[in-house]
Amino acid sequence: MSYKNGNFNSYFLIATRKKKASRAKSNFPPSPPGLPIIGNLHQLGTQVHRSLRALSDKYGPLMLLHLGQVPTLVVSSPEMAEEIVKKHDIAFSNRPKTTAANIFCYGCKDLGFAPYGEHWRQSRKLHALELLSLKRVQQLHFVREEETALLVERIRKASSRGDSVNVTDMVTGTSNNVVSRCILGQKFEEKNGESSFGDLTRRVMIDFMAFSVGDFFPKLWWIDVLRGFMGRLNKSFREFDTFFDKVLEERKAVHRDTDSKDFVDILLGLQKDKTLDFPLTQDNIKGFMMDLFVGASDTTSTTLEWLMAELVRNPGVMKKAQEEVRRVWGNKPKIDMNEIHQMQYLTCVIKENLRLHPPLALLIARETSEAVDIAGYKIPSKSTVFVNAWAIQRNPSLWEKPEEFIPERFENNPVDFKVWQDFQYIPFGLGRRGCPGSAFGLASTEYILANLLYHFDWKLSDANSSPQDLDMSEVYGLTVQRKVPLKLIPVSYTP
Template sequence: MTFNALNLLKEIGVALLIFFISHISIHYLISRNRSQKLLPPGPRGWPILGALPLLGTMPHVTLTNMAKKFGPIMFLKMGTCDTVVASSPEAAKAFLKTLDNNFSNRPTIAGATHLGYNSQDLVFADYGPKWKLLRKITNMHMLGGKALQDWAHVRASEVKHMVRAMHECGEKGEVVEVGDMVNCAITNMVSQVVLSKRIFANKGLESKEFKDMVVEFMTISGVNIGDFVPCIAWMDLQGVVGKMKRLHKRFDVLLRKVIEEHVESSHERKGNPDFLDILMANGEVPIEERLTMSNIKALLLNLFTAGTDTSSNIIEWALAEMLKNPKIMMRAQQEMDQVIGRQRPLVESDLPKLPYLQAICKETYRMHPSTPLGVPRVAREACQVNGYYIPKSTRLNVNIWAIGRDHNVWANPLEFNPERFLSEKNAKIDPNGVDFELIPFGAGRRICAGYRMAVVVIEYILATLVHSFDWKLTNGVELNMNETFGLTLQKEVPLSAMVSPRLVLDAYV
């Protein structure tokens, strides 16, 4: 080895040593600076992995139990990421209202990267001009109050299809797979508004396959170790990223096919554009406001996954609770018989006259929120919350599941009791992001864009199911109320039941 080569190696070694010492020194100074500030209390985690190994398979439950020890604002090291968990209405309000602007962005996670077209969607996009444009378009043409009224006839049509299919199952003595059939109906509602056509029959392998894809989407978007320990993300220890990439390809093929067919048929809708026509026409606006094809596909993916699965989950949980508590089902049916009778189907305009049915929906939001830990946010800058120091880039999770089961907020919180929402104290509580005791759709500027649609669809479909049919479990089948954790809270065993008609036969035609 030459003299020059030896000198070069020495220089590299010295440089690496300086880099290592500098890195340790900076880390020490940051840690020392933080130690002089009061972080929220929290559990001591493992080296490198932090609190991740403590969470188990049901993180929302584990974090709820931890909050009983450490308090409603907890600080955890999740891998190498700082994380704060809010577990009470007051704590949620402090972050999502008082500090809403500081926590208006989402962290970068594998699900958003590999499934959400690199965070180009409405759920995970950074808070800024493009996100505001997506939100504005969806509110104006699909999810806002007036837009919802404009496509009420679509909801009525799809509910009628669903009821007819369930009635046929009853006549044949077949079980109704509740989640599949409800998800199919909601997906068709969305597709009629977005694409001007129904994309699924009520029953069949195609709709079941799509439902399975959506469930997989929500399940694998849960805890991924690589999101919290970036240096080992490339190893994909859980195999989650590989699953995401494969699932993304399947969704992308579907979305490309949908868009291509839609463009080819655009001449048929001249003067009467649907939602996708409006999105595609956005290419004519100034370039800084223009939606890319990734934005469009990512938004469609939001609508066909989060926009369908969350609502069908709530309906499935609510019906399961009523099968578990037949007196609640009976009281809901009595209310509907008094208001509507049995000579006609229920219509949307009946819903405001059904306070007990609305109370059942609220009680289901409380006990079975679709996103138990909310969708994560991240601190843009360091801040103070209730006297605690929250460092910059800290991730925030609001434990909505814990808030719904808080003994300090709710009497007998583990009991499914819709009557609590008929009391003078709770009657005015709504799931619209204002009352922090009940925030199933989140709150603040990043509240779920489709929460208005979800409330209408959930109340309408659930009311129709209860009014139209008597429900019972198949002989020998026990009701399973276990949960499966993911980005959304699924039933471990999907609900299936037998139906028999309650209305005059003409109502099912």
């Protein structure tokens, strides 16, 4: 063989290998160019849901990012979300075991972050039948009534003085108290209408979404220790854990009447039930309690805050909603849930708010348990998967004027989150890992909002501001909250 022929053969072999490598690489979903070591981490920014939508607009509704050493699939269309749920739901039903979830959820012995398997199936069944059933939601309605009445009274006192109220603090305190009474049968010390326990809950919410070096670079976990991140997480966890242990030990020593059972009573009763299909440990119970505290209180208060902001920003919608609430309510001292369910426009207002401001902009991450093919692309095993519900629900090809608050779009519209089949509208998730507590949270949202709209008219605290000038800036976290607390002036309504 001549030297030239040898060079030619070598060149041909290299070119062929590159071509094959390129073809193999192309079997993966499109990816934005990344940097060495960190991959695409630098492209997430502070508004992760918005950054991912911008990247998906360029690279497609099924996009593969490399976040450090973790392959991460981003789903941004209803078609791709439907394919995952209908064809590959089991393969996509795991959760990644993040540093925060492992600490706060007792080694992922809860429901929300538990790996898919028998424990998760039994835990889900327990929640559906015992804790978050429609019957249980109705039994606990008296808690919503009592806490909402206290909220209305606090606002009425401020109104009599002509004072503005911090709506953010008010609805957060009420939501926390409803949740804590349903779980524990008691609420926490309040200051200016806000539950003191809310501070710890919000801190945990922030810690859940905080950047962990070990989550993206597993061999560098020790950096989280050196920078104090692990110490911070463990401190917050110990506060919750000490409190939970105290509550459980006190409750075990007291016999409770069946009619007044809260979630702790139910769980401790099930723990003694020898016919239960799986052992319910102390850590399981505390993990469930953590899920309920973190998942129920913050999502409800954030939803109410965005609702009031959108209504003030859209006076025509506010007027129409108030007219309906006051017409159905009439002169009765209070209203029940059956009457609230007759308020069709109020339902449309809530659904439109959930479209623009879903409780979780990115649904809680999933993890593939095996390699799968989606739309002709190879998805590696152990890939983290994010469904961008916020982007799907603002897609202009799916929704007319998607950035505008238009509740009328849901009038005579069959699209609904309750059936988990309308993949363009997924505020409470989808498939096996959809939110089991949506009915619980929605009941509180409906009742509190109806009371706020019936008892008060609402004005901006700055009389010189236009409704369209209201600051709608966001802070990204496990929930997407308002950056600026909502302060409004309530004006008491007399029928």
